[in-house]
Amino acid sequence: MESGLTLCEKLARSTEVMKEALQGCNPRIGVILGSGLGPLANEILDPIRVPFKEVPFMKTSTATGHVGQFVCGTLGGVEVLAMQGRLHGYEGNSAEEVAYPVWLMASLGVEILITTNAAGAINTSFNVGEFCLMADHINFTGRNPVVGTEPDELAFRFFSMLDAYDPELRALARGVAQDEHLTLREGTYLGLLGPSFETPAEIRAFRMWGADTVAMSVVEEVIAARHHGMRVMGISLLSNMACGVEGASPSDKEVFEVAKEAEPKFCRLVTGIVRAIAAQCL
Numbered sequence: 352m353e354s355g356l357t358l359c360e361k362l363a364r365s366t367e368v369m370k371e372a373l374q375g376c377n378p379r380i381g382v383i384l385g386s387g388l389g390p391l392a393n394e395i396l397d398p399i400r401v402p403f404k405e406v407p408f409m410k411t412s413t414a415t416g417h418v419g420q421f422v423c424g425t426l427g428g429v430e431v432l433a434m435q436g437r438l439h440g441y442e443g444n445s446a447e448e449v450a451y452p453v454w455l456m457a458s459l460g461v462e463i464l465i466t467t468n469a470a471g472a473i474n475t476s477f478n479v480g481e482f483c484l485m486a487d488h489i490n491f492t493g494r495n496p497v498v499g500t501e502p503d504e505l506a507f508r509f510f511s512m513l514d515a516y517d518p519e520l521r522a523l524a525r526g527v528a529q530d531e532h533l534t535l536r537e538g539t540y541l542g543l544l545g546p547s548f549e550t551p552a553e554i555r556a557f558r559m560w561g562a563d564t565v566a567m568s569v570v571e572e573v574i575a576a577r578h579h580g581m582r583v584m585g586i587s588l589l590s591n592m593a594c595g596v597e598g599a600s601p602s603d604k605e606v607f608e609v610a611k612e613a614e615p616k617f618c619r620l621v622t623g624i625v626r627a628i629a630a631q632c633l
């Protein structure tokens with residue numbers, strides 16, 4: 352992103368290009384689809400697709416299964432702007448580059464962000480294939496997207512992370528899961544850089560810190576979203592038990608197999624949530 356432009360100037364340019372591509376589609380709800388969860392974007396009706404690489408100053412996805420495009424259209428009758436694939440730090444992206452699409456969504460008028468991922472379960476009472484609402488997070492990436500010389504230009508640099516995962520949206524998600532007969536756990540998510548999976552010793556340490564789930568995404572997006580005042584919901588698919596839990600040794604293959612199996616349930620959950628947000632005028 353060495354363009355000599357400020358973050359705000361870059362975002363203004365990207366916003367202009369996106370607005371043109373979206374042809375008046377103006378969603379309030381943004382959805383980030385994590386590993387193996389991208390097929391939900393195929394449920395979006397009347398889709399307008401914008402590859403990340405066509406958006407100035409945006410990096411593109413290189414991670415397996417991350418298509419790397421925005422998909423704008425209607426899900427469950429509600430307009431959404433989805434990211435089919437995301438940007439990770441482990442791909443070599445800076446924290447600011449990971450956060451960039453979130454700031455872009457905010458600039459396009461998105462007020463509610465639903466970010467999703469596949470995660471390992473640290474909490475031994477959780478089961479593979481269940482979903483888990485993020486109630487809070489531990490940012491263990493060692494980075495923060497708001498670090499910089501001019502973050503105040505976009506929004507004030509000091510902001511509270513109390514209730515970063517919106518309690519009202521979490522209650523709504525619990526209601527939808529109940530209606531859909533889906534198991535939805537709730538817990539503290541720990542995000543780290545990756546790409547190596549954790550060691551059993553790290554997992555034991557994270558458990559003592561109060562972490563219930565772990566993965567390599569989300570925290571930088573959520574910090575960026577809260578920086579801009581967006582309301583946030585985070586949902587993990589528990590794709591595996593974390594390393595060393597019940598002898599588990601996580602693999603990419605397992606993550607994608609579990610995600611494929613969970614796809615219909617994940618679509619019901621997220622579509623139901625989007626519908627409920629619109630129905631309750633949140």
Ligand code: HPA
Nearest residue numbers: 469470471565566567601
């Ligand atoms: N650890 C880190 N990232 C992950 C995991 C995990 O166990 N599962 C899916 N993404």
